[in-house]
Amino acid sequence: MALQNLGEGRSRPSFSRYFGVSRSAMASPATFMALMAPGVAIVAAFFLIPLVLVAMEVANGPDGWATYLVILTNARYFESLVQTLLMSAGVTVVALILCGIVGMFLVRNRFAGRSVLIGLLTLPLSFPGTVVGFMVIMLAGRQGAVGGISNALIGEKIVFAYDIAGLFIGYLYFSIPRVILAVMASAEKLDPQLEEAARSLGAPRWRVVRDVILPGLMPGLISSGAICFATAMGAFGTAFTLATDIDVLPMVIYTEFTRNANIAVAAALSIALGVITWLCLSAVRFLVGEKADVTTRGGA
Amino acid sequence: MRRGWPFYAQLGLTVLLCLFIVVPIVMSALAGVTVNVFKGLSSGLTLRWIFEVWDLYAQSILLSLWLAVACLVVTTLAGVPLAYVLVRRPNRLTRMFEEILTLPVAIPGLALALALLITYGGFGSFRSSWVFILIGHVLFTMPFMVRSVAAVMSAMDMKTLEEGAASLGAGFWHRFLHVIMPNAMPGILAGALMVVTLSIGEFNLTWMLHTPLTKTLPVGLADSYASMRLEIGSAYTLIFFVLIMPLLIAMQMLANPGKKRRAALQPAEDE
Amino acid sequence: MNATAMAQPGSQTVQTEKTGGTRIELARCTKTFPDGTRALLPFDLTINGGETLVLLGPSGCGKTTILRLIAGLEFPDAGGKITFGEDDVTRQSIEKRRVGMVFQSYALFPNMTVAENVAYGLKVQKVERRERDERVRAMLEMMHIDMLADRRIDQLSGGQRQRVALARAIALRPRVLLLDEPLTALDAKLRVKLRTEINSLLRKLGITAIYVTHDQEEAMALGDRIVVMQKGAIAQIGTPREIYRAPLSPFVADFVGASNRLDGRIEQNSLVLGDVKISLDQIGHAMTGDPIKNGDSNSNSRSGQGLADIYFRADGLAICAPDQGQIRGRVEAISYLGEKSRLTVSGIGESVITLDVDPDFQIAIGDDIHCRFNPERLTVFGRYPDARNAAQAM
Numbered sequence: 003m004a005l006q007n008l009g010e011g012r013s014r015p016s017f018s019r020y021f022g023v024s025r026s027a028m029a030s031p032a033t034f035m036a037l038m039a040p041g042v043a044i045v046a047a048f049f050l051i052p053l054v055l056v057a058m059e060v061a062n063g064p065d066g067w068a069t070y071l072v073i074l075t076n077a078r079y080f081e082s083l084v085q086t087l088l089m090s091a092g093v094t095v096v097a098l099i100l101c102g103i104v105g106m107f108l109v110r111n112r113f114a115g116r117s118v119l120i121g122l123l124t125l126p127l128s129f130p131g132t133v134v135g136f137m138v139i140m141l142a143g144r145q146g147a148v149g150g151i152s153n154a155l156i157g158e159k160i161v162f163a164y165d166i167a168g169l170f171i172g173y174l175y176f177s178i179p180r181v182i183l184a185v186m187a188s189a190e191k192l193d194p195q196l197e198e199a200a201r202s203l204g205a206p207r208w209r210v211v212r213d214v215i216l217p218g219l220m221p222g223l224i225s226s227g228a229i230c231f232a233t234a235m236g237a238f239g240t241a242f243t244l245a246t247d248i249d250v251l252p253m254v255i256y257t258e259f260t261r262n263a264n265i266a267v268a269a270a271l272s273i274a275l276g277v278i279t280w281l282c283l284s285a286v287r288f289l290v291g292e293k294a295d296v297t298t299r300g301g302a
Numbered sequence: 303m304r305r306g307w308p309f310y311a312q313l314g315l316t317v318l319l320c321l322f323i324v325v326p327i328v329m330s331a332l333a334g335v336t337v338n339v340f341k342g343l344s345s346g347l348t349l350r351w352i353f354e355v356w357d358l359y360a361q362s363i364l365l366s367l368w369l370a371v372a373c374l375v376v377t378t379l380a381g382v383p384l385a386y387v388l389v390r391r392p393n394r395l396t397r398m399f400e401e402i403l404t405l406p407v408a409i410p411g412l413a414l415a416l417a418l419l420i421t422y423g424g425f426g427s428f429r430s431s432w433v434f435i436l437i438g439h440v441l442f443t444m445p446f447m448v449r450s451v452a453a454v455m456s457a458m459d460m461k462t463l464e465e466g467a468a469s470l471g472a473g474f475w476h477r478f479l480h481v482i483m484p485n486a487m488p489g490i491l492a493g494a495l496m497v498v499t500l501s502i503g504e505f506n507l508t509w510m511l512h513t514p515l516t517k518t519l520p521v522g523l524a525d526s527y528a529s530m531r532l533e534i535g536s537a538y539t540l541i542f543f544v545l546i547m548p549l550l551i552a553m554q555m556l557a558n559p560g561k562k563r564r565a566a567l568q569p570a571e572d573e
Numbered sequence: 574m575n576a577t578a579m580a581q582p583g584s585q586t587v588q589t590e591k592t593g594g595t596r597i598e599l600a601r602c603t604k605t606f607p608d609g610t611r612a613l614l615p616f617d618l619t620i621n622g623g624e625t626l627v628l629l630g631p632s633g634c635g636k637t638t639i640l641r642l643i644a645g646l647e648f649p650d651a652g653g654k655i656t657f658g659e660d661d662v663t664r665q666s667i668e669k670r671r672v673g674m675v676f677q678s679y680a681l682f683p684n685m686t687v688a689e690n691v692a693y694g695l696k697v698q699k700v701e702r703r704e705r706d707e708r709v710r711a712m713l714e715m716m717h718i719d720m721l722a723d724r725r726i727d728q729l730s731g732g733q734r735q736r737v738a739l740a741r742a743i744a745l746r747p748r749v750l751l752l753d754e755p756l757t758a759l760d761a762k763l764r765v766k767l768r769t770e771i772n773s774l775l776r777k778l779g780i781t782a783i784y785v786t787h788d789q790e791e792a793m794a795l796g797d798r799i800v801v802m803q804k805g806a807i808a809q810i811g812t813p814r815e816i817y818r819a820p821l822s823p824f825v826a827d828f829v830g831a832s833n834r835l836d837g838r839i840e841q842n843s844l845v846l847g848d849v850k851i852s853l854d855q856i857g858h859a860m861t862g863d864p865i866k867n868g869d870s871n872s873n874s875r876s877g878q879g880l881a882d883i884y885f886r887a888d889g890l891a892i893c894a895p896d897q898g899q900i901r902g903r904v905e906a907i908s909y910l911g912e913k914s915r916l917t918v919s920g921i922g923e924s925v926i927t928l929d930v931d932p933d934f935q936i937a938i939g940d941d942i943h944c945r946f947n948p949e950r951l952t953v954f955g956r957y958p959d960a961r962n963a964a965q966a967m
Binding site: 100 | 308309312313315316317319320322323324325326327329330333339340376379380381383384386387390391399402403405406408409410411412413414416417418420421422437440441444448474478499500502503504505506509510520523524527528532535536539542546550551554
């Protein structure tokens with residue numbers, strides 16, 4: 003409601019509660035309002051209203067409002083949901099382990115070529131999902147690097163771009179840059195003297211990792227893991243390009259919408275997907291107390 | 303500094319991960335200039351595929367560039383003032399708005415596209431114009447601009463700056479244009495690079511929003527992967543890389559301008 | 574250059590000899606970083622058992638590097654040797670060295686409570702549960718933080734954190750306690766209070782301690798001996814009194830707070846400053862010999878002629894009646910400091926001089942004043958072109 007007031011710019015009293023009376027060197031409430039107006043208008047017209055409408059669209063489905071439950075009741079959708087969840091969770095775990103080690107290593111050591119390695123690792127940050135899919139084909143497709151090497155070594159082409167391993171590799175490919183950046187950011191904040199203190203107290207290397215480094219990185223790992231998970235849940239381009247027979251949820255939504263014109267179901271599934279990712283990010287914020295900043299995530 | 307086996311083990315893993323990222327990029331770039339991928343590099347190098355891509359997809363490439371510029375203009379004009387308000391007036395209302403603002407990034411692009419289609423899909427001429435895609439891009443990239451600018455703004459003690467300017471007699475708009483904007487420039491620049499890069503690469507939303515006449519670069523890419531020979535897909539990917547690499551490199555350089563930071567394990571000699 | 578040899582004879586006075594602590598020796602140590610920077614020039618250093626040694630110097634002088642060599646966080650270049658008592662620890666890593674460290678940032682583990690922090694070392698050493706709890710409790714009591722045992726680190730003030738850090742470092746009964754600017758992050762008042770506490774703690778424990786600081790006052794208050802460092806080399810080793818009263822070089826004099834400097838001459842066993850002439854025998858501390866050209870009897874004697882640097886603190890010059898005055902100056906600024914007033918005076922040397930007067934002394938900016946030197950409080954360095962160049966080459 004307050005937002006509506008803001009948009010229409012009428013009710014001064016409630017507005018001044020938030021924007022204060024004009025103090026010295028502080029813009030007037032009207033100015034603040036004018037500054038926010040374009041952004042608020044765009045978000046209201048093209049995000050909030052469509053969001054409400056798509057939520058209502060579900061009611062036009064075969065089961066009315068119960069269409070929302072279709073993701074749980076329909077075996078195919080449910081299976082797709084489980085597959086997507088498993089896939090995303092698996093990619094998140096692997097990415098966290100790999101990037102945790104590598105990110106920490108890159109922060110704590112200085113050597114020739116370090117910045118080149120960082121540059122290369124973060125290169126795919128804004129590759130669209132389709133390009134990532136194509137990268138997987140380049141790596142593990144019929145003309146791929148892995149196939150070429152295995153052909154030379156054992157006389158057999160190993161091709162896995164088009165099955166679940168390929169999809170996994172693709173998800174990993176676009177997760178690595180994001181997670182590495184997040185891990186490095188929180189590793190930079192980790193006081194190296196903490197490690198030295200633990201060592202001075204006699205702690206061997208593995209205990210330093212367990213007692214000091216991991217607890218210190220944990221907030222960063224949790225929030226980057228959440229972002230990684232959320233991105234994987236919504237990833238569409240990679241699966242689309244690889245045209246796998248694994249039905250990840252975004253692919254199911256796409257098929258329902260375009261091929262079957264099943265708009266209500268597509269809307270219900272979209273909302274379910276949106277709620278899951280949003281819940282995941284919010285839970286992390288609640289857990290870690292700091293923001294899982296989605297703007298470090300880029301498109302996939 | 304003595305380096306034991308853990309150092310080399312970790313270095314090995316880092317290099318492996320790097321190869322995982324880079325090998326397909328290099329392979330695809332090479333495939334884009336190879337006469338026949340199935341025969342390999344020995345078949346010779348050629349620019350033929352690049353020209354062919356240009357013939358087929360020039361329109362979509364140009365549209366993507368145009369969209370990126372338009373998206374940058376809109377997100378800057380709307381986003382910079384938003385960032386200013388969010389930093390200068392942090393309260394429940396503005397925080398809630400910030401939350402809503404970042405939602406389009408958090409929820410899958412497919413869902414957002416669906417919502418836009420259901421709401422505005424019926425307006426024929428709007429639906430089929432490039433503005434429809436622009437809206438999707440603006441929603442998706444705006445949070446990046448706002449966050450980036452807000453980060454710089456909150457780091458620079460804007461209150462004091464503004465009070466200083468006001469004490470010299472500068473009115474609000476004068477302060478905004480001549481004090482706030484110039485000082486927020488690093489954030490605007492970083493945000494701008496991010497917005498352009500993301501807009502050029504956006505696929506999830508655009509695939510749903512596009513029409514045959516409003517294909518963007520990534521849409522064309524998906525199309526070429528599905529229906530063209532491997533060399534053309536590769537050549538097209540190469541063009542995409544060439545477009546996006548300078549932006550990514552600029553972004554990395556902007557992110558760590560001072561490479562003077564000393565080695566973390568080297569003693570910070572006597573503060 | 575052998576640094577210990579530079580200290581004046583008798584500088585290792587009897588009071589510093591305590592028993593109980595581990596004696597530490599660094600022999601022929603140097604440190605070069607991978608990028609080629611020479612952080613420490615060759616030096617020898619002995620820390621007696623139970624002694625508190627302060628490493629004092631400006632940023633980048635190498636004092637922290639020495640501390641890290643002793644800790645085992647860095648290793649000396651080949652040829653250097655570090656021993657703890659009879660134990661050669663040169664290549665031993667920090668985990669094995671049994672040292673206690675206190676860091677400037679405290680470096681307390683944020684994921685553990687106060688008690689868990691203090692217990693950590695004991696836990697790593699697999700000290701049995703009952704004994705561990707007992708020792709942690711004793712430590713916390715000794716540091717007067719037993720009521721904070723279950724607090725989280727972010728709930729503590731700076732001073733409390735520092736106490737926890739100390740308790741954690743000494744809980745393991747280390748062979749040496751290493752303190753790296755432990756008070757720098759605190760405000761001035763608390764710094765003085767904790768300094769006193771640390772001082773009595775170190776005396777009580779009788780532990781060998783090495784304390785790094787850039788604060789001259791802290792060094793004086795804590796050290797049995799002070800090592801003044803300059804550009805990776807040891808400039809002087811001595812008791813606080815020696816360092817304060819008898820600095821061996823202009824650098825040391827300047828660093829330990831003799832902030833006034835005048836140019837003078839040495840002629841026939843006297844210090845000459847304009848019209849003023851003071852016999853060198855009266856001067857509190859005169860280093861007129863050329864320390865490099867020892868063989869040259871002419872330049873090494875007090876009768877040698879040449880330029881001189883005169884250093885003194887605010888008590889080296891006093892206001893007096895006009896007829897007794899040696900030099901005249903003009904008051905540029907007056908700072909009222911409570912127990913005294915500090916004057917900034919121009920016209921005496923090239924730059925301004927500070928001197929102290931009674932706070933009730935009637936004086937105004939712009940006044941001309943007459944002053945007399947207090948020869949006992951002057952430090953004079955003979956300046957010879959060769960000595961200067963040699964000093965720079967050190």
